Every structure is written in structure tokens, then in C-alpha cells.
Amino acid sequence: MKTINIEELVKDGAVHGDIYNEEEIFQLEMTRIFEKTWVFVAHESEIANPGDYKTTVIGEHPLIVTRDSDTEEIFVLFNRCRHRAATVCQQETGNANFFRCAYHGWTYSNNGDLTGMPFQDGYDEHFDRCKMGLIKVPRVGIYQGFIFASLSEEGPSLEEHLGHARPYIDYIVGTGPDGIALNAGAHKYSFDGNWKLQIENTIDPYHLSVTHRSFFNILSKKTGKKINFNRMHKSEKIRDLGNGHSLYELGGDLGIGALPFNLIVFPNLGFLGSQVRVTRPISVNKTHVFLYPIMLKGVSVEENAERLRKHEGFYGPAGFGTVDDLEVGFDRVAEGLKAKGPDGEWLEISRGMNREEVDEQGIITATSSDEVSARALYKEWKRLMTAGSIS
Numbered sequence: 001m002k003t004i005n006i007e008e009l010v011k012d013g014a015v016h017g018d019i020y021n022e023e024e025i026f027q028l029e030m031t032r033i034f035e036k037t038w039v040f041v042a043h044e045s046e047i048a049n050p051g052d053y054k055t056t057v058i059g060e061h062p063l064i065v066t067r068d069s070d071t072e073e074i075f076v077l078f079n080r081c082r083h084r085a086a087t088v089c090q091q092e093t094g095n096a097n098f099f100r101c102a103y104h105g106w107t108y109s110n111n112g113d114l115t116g117m118p119f120q121d122g123y124d125e126h127f128d129r130c131k132m133g134l135i136k137v138p139r140v141g142i143y144q145g146f147i148f149a150s151l152s153e154e155g156p157s158l159e160e161h162l163g164h165a166r167p168y169i170d171y172i173v174g175t176g177p178d179g180i181a182l183n184a185g186a187h188k189y190s191f192d193g194n195w196k197l198q199i200e201n202t203i204d205p206y207h208l209s210v211t212h213r214s215f216f217n218i219l220s221k222k223t224g225k226k227i228n229f230n231r232m233h234k235s236e237k238i239r240d241l242g243n244g245h246s247l248y249e250l251g252g253d254l255g256i257g258a259l260p261f262n263l264i265v266f267p268n269l270g271f272l273g274s275q276v277r278v279t280r281p282i283s284v285n286k287t288h289v290f291l292y293p294i295m296l297k298g299v300s301v302e303e304n305a306e307r308l309r310k311h312e313g314f315y316g317p318a319g320f321g322t323v324d325d326l327e328v329g330f331d332r333v334a335e336g337l338k339a340k341g342p343d344g345e346w347l348e349i350s351r352g353m354n355r356e357e358v359d360e361q362g363i364i365t366a367t368s369s370d371e372v373s374a375r376a377l378y379k380e381w382k383r384l385m386t387a388g389s390i391s
Contacts, residue, residue: 004028010382013350013375017337020194025385026284033267033384034059035151038161040269040278041065041076043292044145045181051095051110055079057280058151063137064089065147068111069097074142076149077112077134088134099134108134144173145180146269164241164363168263172271175258177298182276184308187291187316191326193334195268195281196377198289201329202270202277203238203248203262203373206351211328215320236368244380246373258294258307264373266380273315274307285334291315291322349374 004024009016019025039058042065046054053066062079079087081101088099088108098115100107106117112134139150141158146169148158155161162169173179191198201207209216209229220226236251244266250259262272270277271294280288293311295304314321352370359365366372 006382006385010378013353014346014348015374015378017340017345017347019381020196020334020337021284023284026194026281028385029281030059032387033381034281035061036155036384037152037267038139038141038148038150038156038158039267040146040265041149042147043182043276044074044142044147045183046093047074048181048183049095051097052093053089053096053110054093055089055091058137058149059281061151062087063149064099064134065149066110069109071111073111074140074147075111076137076140076147078137080135081106082114082132082134083117112136144169161243162265163243163245164361165243165245165247165263165265168247168261168271169265172259172263172294175294176296179297181295181297182292184293184295184304187322188288189317189322189326190282190286190288191330191334192285193287193330194284195279195287196381197330197333198277198279198287199264199267199270199377200374201325202264202272203246204329204371205233205236205238205248205368206371207329211324212321215314215324218320233367233369237365238368238370238372240364240372240376240379242362242376244377246376248368248373251368258310264377266377274311275315349378 004022006028009019009025035058041056041058041063042054046052047065047067050067050072051069053064056063056065064077064079066075066077067073068075079089081088081103083101083104083106086101086103088101088106096110098107098109104118107115109115114129114132137149137151138153141148141150143158143162143166159166209227216227232251237249239247239249241247244264246264248262250261258274259271262270264270268279270279274294276292276294278290278292280290282288293308295307313319316322349371352366352372353375355370356364356366356372364372364376
């Protein structure tokens with residue numbers, strides 16, 4: 001096995017290309033990041049009714065997020081039969097009082113309890129059914145309807161993990177008179193590249209005027225207003241909120257959504273436009289992405305429909321933004337990473353380091369064309385990757 005020295009892969013203002021390409025690094029990410037910290041798994045509105053469930057993953061672990069039919073308590077269960085390890089739930093979403101393994105028929109209630117199996121007389125008095133339910137993840141936390149799970153029994157609380165990101169999540173939930181819901185379905189896409197490329201891209205205003213120029217040219221013709229990106233970058237700010245989270249404060253409406261900011265909640269959650277973006281690592285060079293339009297509760301059908309149309313125009317399957325990013329930001333980067341040579345394997349994330357400001361809360365701020373968010377991401381990435389566990 002190749003020896004990996006994480007300390008040598010992240011330095012001030014640059015990251016080494018190996019962090020996107022090496023299988024050993026990906027496996028370390030799965031164990032030291034996704035199995036140690038808090039990971040977003042679902043929103044309460046996705047499992048709004050008793051018996052509702054959603055399947056998802058943390059790292060490489062298949063999970064079921066379920067609302068108990070009787071108590072309505074939310075559980076996050078490993079999607080693995082306790083008998084011979086087959087997954088017991090195959091659908092992405094649904095409603096069920098029980099999960100039945102199709103291999104040998106072991107059946108579990110939707111809170112994970114083992115309720116029965118065929119030919120029970122084959123087990124003697126030492127078999128304890130109460131100890132053979134679906135295994136629950138060690139910790140589940142809910143903040144403003146957003147459900148997070150941690151595979152680690154120890155570590156910071158969810159509130160500590162969210163830290164300075166909490167007021168912005170509060171704001172998002174408050175945009176609807178009665179809150180928000182993620183019940184309009186999801187746009188899904190995949191790309192042949194590393195998951196961190198999508199997280200970086202979520203807050204990268206530096207690329208807007210270049211990668212998405214065609215969209216903004218069309219928008220300018222339609223509205224009669226030309227976007228001054230030089231002025232925008234001077235007035236707008238990016239903030240390192242700590243714990244890998246970062247924020248891009250928009251100075252005006254770019255025609256791509258409703259929120260006045262983009263937000264990254266490390267490691268897999270983003271808020272931008274009028275969507276919740278969830279990034280799911282599949283392998284070192286394969287990533288799945290889910291875009292959930294944010295619906296406002298307590299507003300008219302027409303208002304939510306307008307939000308959906310604006311979301312679709314830039315981020316939807318026939319929109320401009322996602323295809324631009326997939327081609328330029330992911331596919332071409334993945335191809336370019338194959339080129340290697342002396343001193344040519346480092347990726348620059350140093351823009352704006354000379355003009356960062358730090359406030360009394362320790363929040364680092366610079367202008368929106370600066371790469372504060374990338375440095376925030378890799379500061380936390382390096383911290384977790386070089387620690388055996390979170391203390």
C-alpha cells in the first residue's frame with residue numbers, strides 16, 4: 001500500500017493533486033471524515049408522516065432514515081440485515097411499517113426491532129431477538145428540521161459542529177412563513193471526479209463571469225441590466241465560518257435563486273440559489289449530487305412554482321449552470337489532473353490571502369473573488385485527516 005503523508009499535501013495557499021486522485025486518500029476520507037464528523041442525511045419534511053423513510057449513505061455505509069409508525073420518533077438505521085448482511089430496504093423513499101429482507105425473510109419494524117424470521121424453531125433459548133435488530137447509528141441530531149447523523153460515539157455536539165453556520169440555517173428556515181420543505185423532489189446528476197470538486201464549486205464566485213458567461217449574457221439581454229463583476233467582487237464577501245463551513249454573501253440578485261448567500265456545511269451539505277445541495281462521494285473518481293429545491297411553507301402555489309422555474313433555469317437538467325460546471329469545473333479538471341510534472345501538481349487556492357481580515361469571533365473574511373472558502377475547506381480537511389479521531 002502506498003504511504004500517504006497528509007501533511008505534505010496541503011500547504012498555505014495550495015493543495016496537491018493527489019488529494020483528488022489517490023484511492024488511499026479517499027479511503028482515509030471515508031474513515032476520518034465521514035465516519036467521524038456530523039453528516040447531513042435528510043430533512044424532516046422528506047419523512048413527514050409516520051412510517052415514512054428515506055435511504056441514503058454516510059461515506060460507504062448504506063442507511064435508512066425512518067419515522068416510527070407509532071411514536072413518530074426519527075431513527076437512522078444501518079441498511080443491513082443482521083442475519084447475512086443483505087440490505088433490507090431498496091427504494092429511495094416510501095412508507096412502510098416494516099422492512100423485510102428478501103434473502104431469508106428476517107423482518108424488522110421501522111424503528112429497527114427484529115419482529116420475526118421464518119422457521120424460528122431453529123433458534124434455541126440463547127437467541128435474543130431483542131439484540132438482533134437493525135443497528136442504529138451512534139448519534140442523531142436535528143437542527144431546524146435538518147437531520148444529521150454521526151457514526152462516531154464521541155465528538156462535538158451537532159450545535160458545536162454547526163457553529164457560526166447556525167444563524168444562516170435559521171435564516172433559510174425563516175424565509176417561509178411556516179418554515180420550509182424539501183418535498184418537491186430532487187435533480188440528480190453524477191460526474192466522474194472527486195467529491196471535493198463539487199464542494200469547492202459551491203462557493204467559488206471567482207469562476208462566475210468566466211464559466212457562466214453565456215448565461216449572464218442572456219440574462220443581461222433579457223433584463224437590460226449588465227452585471228458588473230468587478231464591482232460585485234469588491235463589495236461582496238466570503239467568510240470562513242470555522243469547522244470547514246464557509247459563506248458567500250451576495251450583493252444582489254444574479255438571477256439564479258432566492259437566497260442572499262451561498263453556504264457550505266462541511267462535509268456534504270450546501271445551500272445556494274433556492275436549493276439544498278447534497279454531495280455524495282461514491283469512489284475516488286465518482287460523485288453523485290442531489291439538488292433539492294427549497295419550498296416555502298405558508299405561501300401560494302404560484303410563488304413556489306416561480307421558485308422552481310428560477311431554480312430550473314440555472315441548475316435544472318435543461319439549465320445553464322450545472323452543465324457548465326460539469327464540463328469545465330469537473331470533467332476538465334479531472335482530465336487536467338492526469339498531467340504531472342515537476343512542481344506542476346499543485347492547485348492554487350491562494351487568491352486573497354494578503355487581504356484577509358479576522359473579526360472578534362475569529363471569522364476570516366475577504367472579497368468574493370478570493371479563495372477563502374477553499375482554504376476553509378482544506379483547513380478542516382487536513383485537521384480531520386491527520387487526526388485518528390475527533391477530540
